Amino acid sequence: MTTRLILDIVFNGVVWGGIYALLSMGLSLQYGVARVLNLAHGEFIMVGSFLAFTVCSMFVGINPLLSLAIVGPGLFILGFLLHGTLFKQLRKSSPSVGAFEGSSLLATFGLLYIIQYAAKLEWGSLPANIHFLPTPIRILDVIVPTNRVVVLVFALGISLALYLFLSRTRLGKAIRAAAQDPATAGLMGVNINFVLALCFGLGAAIAGFAGVLHILCFPALTSMGLKYTLIAIIVIVLGGVGSIQGCLIGGLILGIVGQAVEHYNAMLAFPAFYVIFLILLLVKPKGIFGKS
Amino acid sequence: MNITTLTSKRFLVPAVLLLVLVLLAIAPRLIGLDHINIMTDLIMWGVLAVSWVIFSAPTGYMSLATGGFFGIGLYTSAILYAREGVLLPLPACIVVGGLFSFCAALGIGAVTLRLRGIYFAMFTFGVVEFSNRFFNWFELEIMGARGRNVAVVDTATLYYIALIIVVAVMVTAYLIKRSRYGLALQGIGEHEEAAAHMGVDTTRLKILTFAISAFFMGAMGVATGPRVFYVDPTTAFNANYTFLPVLMALFGGMGQLYGPILGAVSFGYLRYYLITKVPYQYMLIFGITLVLVVVFLPQGVGGLIQRVQNRLGGLITKLRKGGPVEQHANT
């Protein structure tokens, strides 16, 4: 176990952690506020990756980071509309929060298949790659491709922006109010339907960002969505729903653990996450920073 | 024996069921083996849908682990009933596979069913993916295998085995539903806290019922092994085996016993028909169908039929001028 190996695992773990954190923040917004456990969340990441791929294929030579500007708004609109139509209807027809959680869960299960197979029809089943800053640079005795450093910076930047948005802006405070107590927030003048749709759209957009960042370093597959949904779920259980810091720390932990296990055997990384999930549910289901 | 007695529900329904059963039993003599194979496939979906409904319908806890339990069964058949060497007779393999799934469900349930339903859904959602990857690692690194072959069994035998399993699961579902435990399960689905306060050991009941439903999924998995012939972790642990029974149960209606069967036959056959013609599009269509069913037809076709029946029943009772009120007492 050389220092170089440890640094290697830690650094790559942090890069992956940033991506995991970002995609789980999106899910945290959707579940924490809109109360929808979006099983199709990972599919939004996958779509983000492939949209970036398409953009880069159409405008050859363009800086792939610019696709963030297309993917973000695009997926935001998709998420916003989805909530405004599908989930708003379910909210109206569900007799209780529990019933809504159940039926919205099933609806997203259907969405998963819709999005994944539409993607398969459009983009096929082979891996997609983007050529972006593959030249290695040296950081603290570790040699990594430049793209990973860029991705890490962007992941942290977007997380910070989200944190500031939720804690400092008026809209962000409305969102947090809606998460705590939708009824009271409504009485205080918050347009609940708008806020919920906004959160869902925002969650989708962030997932899209995570997808773009993903494909900047690693290949993307149309079947990768499910794994990412599960990772996002484990991160928010680990970090606590509704906590940005929790998502960051949870993502970081999984990222590093994943790299460490992958070094031993790549196939065991996900099972290792699941063991963590199991232990978490046994010991502290509310997570590190959890409020219920 | 007058016409009223003969057409009364108590006599008519079992008679029709018996007739259907007899027809199904002699089917291999009447129709070709290709059709028998399709019917076995439909029965398989029926077993999965009914098993899923046994637990998830009354309690409202959405299990997304169906594919995992079914996969355990497929796997068991590949190991205990392999082409290279059969270790146990097929009926024993079926029971063993069922028991493996039963135990896995006990474990999963013990961890997650003490918590809120959303954790249960979250955790069961990943069971298939976990099993897929774990067993891929296990097979490749530990066993050195690259997929296994199951022993050959003739079509008619597989059909009869499937028939026995589906009858068994339906009888079980019926008995549970009509028993005090079925009532308690509904109580859990309505207001779990209140049910607990009335003396129901909710955690234990949930875990046990979940395990019973898993048993049948595993058993059917073993019985399907010889039909798919080749088993490896990627094909054995497939999320479609979770998704399709949910779609079938929801579409057919979870409140009636025939609902999941109706859904299984409809979508099982539709899938069989579409899978060769439009292999990607059909899953897309099914996804859309699920969303539409959840939003517009949450009680399923069975629920629709029930509502029509209630309207008609009210009409008939008015015509009969005060017929006996049907009490639904549980035993």
Place this chain on the structure above:
Amino acid sequence: MPILEGQDVTKFFGGLAAVSHVDFHVDQGEILGLIGPNGAGKTTLFNLISAAIPFKSGEMRFKGHKLNGLKPHQICKLGVSRTFQETKVFANISVLQNVLVGAFFGTPTRVSAADAAREASQALEFVGLTAMSALPTKDLTMVNQKRTEVARALATKPELLLLDELMAGLTPAEVSEAMELVTRIRDKGITVFMVEHVMKAIIGICGRIMVLHHGEKIAEGTPQEIVANKKVIEIYLGEETRAGS
């Protein structure tokens, strides 16, 4: 002879003490009232007794059994049953089926189907719901849903019945009916511990009354004593007391 007693019962939610070092006892065969302003900790105390929330600080004993660490279904089988402030009936099944759940599972030993059915119909008759027993519970009025809850709790054959704001939202005529029902329950030999805001009912049927305020017990005594108690009068000045009329 106390059937239920508690010493130093305390429950914190975050930093706030919802129930603070409360000593209390319920005597066998009495109707004990529990009153106090909103947020005084009354329902919290009930939730601690029935184990709806975990109880760790203090001690409570029912007929000598320690209640610490028991789960709700175990406490029910010991002989404590309850109704809820927000009615928690099983809405989509019939009234009879609601009560049957209590009849089947509320007792420590297994009952036969016939015995459970008999117990259930007796409970329904006791509360006056026999005519509606086949109806889906969600179709019933709020008053009758409360009656269903009472019947369901009675079907568990309790020795102590906790009633949480049974009279909330009832008209004066319905309050009188409910008072009569509670008295009949006590006459059957079941001890009653009831949280109530409706003063007419509390003063009318309770043998003793306990007063909570900010989680602390501030007074205890007969209705006459409580009504004259200076502290009690103080905390209710400015509070909306529904005197049931």
